[in-house]
Amino acid sequence: MISVRSTAALLASLLLAAVAHAQSGSASRGPARPSPACHAVTPETCATAKALGRGINLGNMLEAPTEGQWGVKLEPGYIDIVGKTFTTVRLPVRWSNNAAKTADATLDEAFAKKVDQAVDALLAKGVYVILNMHHYSQLSGSALHWNEFAVEPEVLEPRLINMWRQIALRYKDRSPKLLFELLNEPTGRLDGEPWNQLSPQVLAAVRASNPTRTVLIGPGEWNGIPALPKLRLPPDRHLIVSIHNYDPFPFTHQGVEHLAKLFPVGATCCDAAQRKELANALDSAHKWSHDMGYPLHLGEFGTHHVADIKSREAYARMVRDEAERRGIGWTYWEFASPAFGMYSPKTGIWLEPIRRALLE
Numbered sequence: 001m002i003s004v005r006s007t008a009a010l011l012a013s014l015l016l017a018a019v020a021h022a023q024s025g026s027a028s029r030g031p032a033r034p035s036p037a038c039h040a041v042t043p044e045t046c047a048t049a050k051a052l053g054r055g056i057n058l059g060n061m062l063e064a065p066t067e068g069q070w071g072v073k074l075e076p077g078y079i080d081i082v083g084k085t086f087t088t089v090r091l092p093v094r095w096s097n098n099a100a101k102t103a104d105a106t107l108d109e110a111f112a113k114k115v116d117q118a119v120d121a122l123l124a125k126g127v128y129v130i131l132n133m134h135h136y137s138q139l140s141g142s143a144l145h146w147n148e149f150a151v152e153p154e155v156l157e158p159r160l161i162n163m164w165r166q167i168a169l170r171y172k173d174r175s176p177k178l179l180f181e182l183l184n185e186p187t188g189r190l191d192g193e194p195w196n197q198l199s200p201q202v203l204a205a206v207r208a209s210n211p212t213r214t215v216l217i218g219p220g221e222w223n224g225i226p227a228l229p230k231l232r233l234p235p236d237r238h239l240i241v242s243i244h245n246y247d248p249f250p251f252t253h254q255g256v257e258h259l260a261k262l263f264p265v266g267a268t269c270c271d272a273a274q275r276k277e278l279a280n281a282l283d284s285a286h287k288w289s290h291d292m293g294y295p296l297h298l299g300e301f302g303t304h305h306v307a308d309i310k311s312r313e314a315y316a317r318m319v320r321d322e323a324e325r326r327g328i329g330w331t332y333w334e335f336a337s338p339a340f341g342m343y344s345p346k347t348g349i350w351l352e353p354i355r356r357a358l359l360e
Helices: 002-023 044-052 076-083 107-126 152-168 194-209 223-231 272-292 309-325 352-359
Strands: 054-057 088-091 130-132 178-181 215-217 239-242 296-300 329-332
Touching: 044 239, 044 329, 076 107, 088 107, 088 329, 107 130, 152 178, 194 215, 194 296, 223 239, 223 272, 272 296, 272 309, 309 329, 309 352
Parallel strands: 054 088, 054 329, 088 130, 130 178, 178 215, 215 239, 239 296, 296 329
Antiparallel strands: none
């Protein structure tokens, strides 16, 4: 007689095998990876975490304060390019600047339809789509970006909950390949217990219309790996934990305008100490994952454009290899912006060394 636990394990194995078989036709989408730790989630969620594989962020587009403000717009052709190249596309969206300032946070319909078009076009390509809440700056107590409006402090949290209530209803009938990420890089006033208190309320708003959709929740401190021990997840078996990592930071963020004095141009990558720094961070995340039973997703890593290209290539390959060695899917930051992009909108070609490092 097969026990309930054995049946669940068998089902998980069959699901993972099916996912691996479905993806075996595309070499660029990655080799077989170790199975993630999954004893706290359903077999289907575990299979999804494994299937996310290699991905890209469509950054600086829909999460700019106004579309185009950060040097790039979401062109229809980009959907085709990323859809045939990656398994997963993370779609950062600044909903908060496109919703009412009041607690109900009624979404701007014209903006929401732009997001609809992007989501549906990506899903039509067969990729996984991670739709998130990006740059709700005031919620974390961060300085507002140019063209980002402020709201009354008492409506900050209710707006987050009500935006997700509307987003979830809007997409409740979409493919299970659409995943929700509740908040990009909670930090500042949300670090630690405040985020532990708020995230279950946001998740409950989602679950009212999407009871089994896979949802990503990350720790505070910018989705930082060191903050994982402080993260308390709601009792929910359809969760993946999102982490970000830009180690070694003096290399990846050299020359970024507001950090230029801290991280001047000239750092290279990747020596033994830098490799150890990354490996130690991912080992820590991997241990947490196995102890807690939630699979991980590396939602962001990347390099500022001023770093030398050989080092950028070495970094991309290093992070790819180290994440995949631990069974962690990833989405590179990012596709086509002037700052961190790996594709040139002007020439219509990939920054080939980085593409190779990530996909070959």
